[in-house]
Amino acid sequence: MYNFGFSVQPVRVLLPYREELVRDIRRSRWHGGVIDLIMDSVGGMVGIANFNSKEYKSATIDLRIHYLQGVKAFDLIVEGNLVHLGNRLMVTSMQAFQEGQLVAEGKVVYNIIKSKS
Numbered sequence: 001m002y003n004f005g006f007s008v009q010p011v012r013v014l015l016p017y018r019e020e021l022v023r024d025i026r027r028s029r030w031h032g033g034v035i036d037l038i039m040d041s042v043g044g045m046v047g048i049a050n051f052n053s054k055e056y057k058s059a060t061i062d063l064r065i066h067y068l069q070g071v072k073a074f075d076l077i078v079e080g081n082l083v084h085l086g087n088r089l090m091v092t093s094m095q096a097f098q099e100g101q102l103v104a105e106g107k108v109v110y111n112i113i114k115s116k117s
Helices: 032-050
Strands: 011-015 022-024 056-067 076-085 089-098 101-114
Touching: 011 032, 032 056, 032 076, 032 089, 032 101, 076 101
Parallel strands: none
Antiparallel strands: 011 076, 056 101, 076 089, 089 101
């Protein structure tokens, strides 16, 4: 299903700050749902980058995000790494950074599904 001895990681995504993504307009803080979404997406990208066939898909089973501090009105960089890739499950870890400082981290467990072609 995947390449042994070879791993494409880390996967990094830059999400530019936009006012539409703010939860608290008084303090200009990112909405947590947006951060959850991008971290889940980056974890999925890690899987796609490591699958050796387009037949394999992933579905989120468990998403856990820990916010270490308020995510301010700056660009966000999310980095994802593969922790485990088996026949049925994949686990990824993600870290979110602003101006070089870790602001959130998380893990996602995915179900691996082979598409019916």
